[in-house]
Amino acid sequence: MTLTANKKIYFASDQHLGAPTAEASFPREKKFVAWLDEVKQDAEAIFLLGDLFDFWFEYKTVVPKGFVRVLGKLAEIRDSGIPVYFFVGNHDLWMNDYFEKELNIPVYHSAKEFQFNGKEFLIGHGDGLGPGDIGYKRMKKVFTNPFSKWLFRWLHPDLGVSLAQYLSVKNKLISGEADVHFLGEENEWLIQYAKRKLETKHYDYFVFGHRHLPLEIQLDESSRYINLGDWIGYFTYGVFDGTTFELKKY
Template structure:
């Protein structure tokens, strides 16, 4: 269970993001101390993340420290593995203290029955090539072999392939993931909220059956995020405060609110 209010952001791609984006993200994370009930990092926080046994990417230090501070304050932090930062391990889980989760997560988020995925590889036709190579990239033997490379060389190699991955992103304005979210809500009437990232397309939309699809967009492009409490889901833009500028919001429908009393 992720307590209310839950803040959600995605796709910061630190390492290639402009310096001001990283400064804004640090300020945002620090503002959540005392304000957030929980936090979800929905993938691709870093443009490249990998853990050697005693080495980690240098650019990660300040952001990971801010996440560790939230955990020290007792704020649950769920980090969903993205396609750029799926190789998380002991540093994230033990030293930072986050719940690093690979694959879909389903549970109660701020009172909503929710399914969260980063969103990579979900489109049936467009993502076939990526789905074919993903098991190879994440196989333990591939991870073991990559760990044998010197971190400087390995990081340069990975950042080169990451650039290609971003250039070949979804490219459909988020329509494909919206369709998958609505299909997911239709198949499981108990679901109230589906959250994706990955598409870099900010969305907040209600399906025909009443369930909601939410995507915070990419922090890399614009510092936007979601705030979810028991009554509403809001898309906010960072303005120096965790309350942010409200861009769009959806209330929980009256009949749904009654069901949860």
Template sequence: MNINLKENQKIFFASDFHLGSPDHKTSRKREDKIIKWLKSIENEAAAIFLVGDLFDFWFEFDTVIPKGFIRFMGKIAQLRDRGIPIFFFTGNHDLWMKDYFTKELNIPVYHNPINLEINHKKFLIGHGDGLGPGDKKYKILKKFFTSKVCQFIFKWLHPDIGLAIAHKWSSQSRSSNMAKNEDKFLGNGEWLWEYCKNVEDKMHFDYYIFGHRHLPLELPVGKNSKYINLGEWLSQNTFAEFNGKELKLKKFEK
């Protein structure tokens, strides 16, 4: 995929909205803030990449989607109607996203990292869960959750039962991650940073963009590359902006 920016156009990246968490009232306030951010960038956005965990849980039954988030979905529908490309990535909390957004809004959904070129700069973009060394327990769980057998069994649960179980699991998963110093920089223990270094040894990218870590980071990868972690919108409201020449990590303050 190649994107060439026109004058005054920019590419925007954000992740980890976790809409639905931890309760309806808090999530609605966050949803309003995300919509304000989308409004603030729409006139200069050449494309928007939403890089996983947009929802705290998401599952598409054959004819049912989770209740809520209607304002967010309405806003991205409006952006698509304006012709602004939007790209969704699944994260560990919404990995059961299928083709609803693709069919309804022509928004592609990616389950794995992708590489692309923007103004002759090479990008590797993904959510980041399950990449790099360590985290073996989650990698095993991810294989189970992404199996067709697991999805088939869950699909046949009544949505009220299935979603209640899923939200309970999602809440416990988030609490567990926070207890494991999720918000602290781990130096050489940053496994996504190590993953980027390993990739760079084999293939060059100018920018590595990931979410999942809930920690805004901008770190060197070799001599000519950067690893950017997008942070989250539970408290930080951070995003990345590429103007065709350089990429900056920013915070939405409005």
């Protein structure tokens, strides 16, 4: 992708709408919708890097109640011709084709390479990447198993969604969330993952979410690791203007 003059690419992650309750997250939803409304003015594309919802599951004919403002804004942005890309996170990993069919937004279940203005990007949510976090990686294999999803689908949505929302908030093994303090480069799994990737291919930018910390780490002379933070306490996002990448606060 080559950026049009004066256009930018925007990145955001970890809104966790619905947590800890729908009522508590409603102001955050309105704030995020206001951000979307603002960045659409000069957006070449918008990347959402997962955990937009604190829980999401697509039954054959049912999706979780709520979030109409953010879904409506995303539909408006796509209808205007601006590309939007969505990467599932560990809280909305059971996303299937609803976004693709209803909003015309492609959904990715793993990290993906992009090239913008000659710069190489590796973009994803970030859960389960790098060394460590063995318990969560095992749990993710269970959750993403087709048989597990088939079993869950047999629960009535009122029961299934309520149970999943409770576990999403209470069980840190299921959520995959680690310490929200910076652990040092040697203990940050995503930084270690990025360094290992650089051993076989050059990337100018690694852009991830999941850690809930706004981070900018210089990996070598020309490669940077970016973590986008979240829309719970930081309200941070990334913007690439074709030449440089910045983390900003809304």
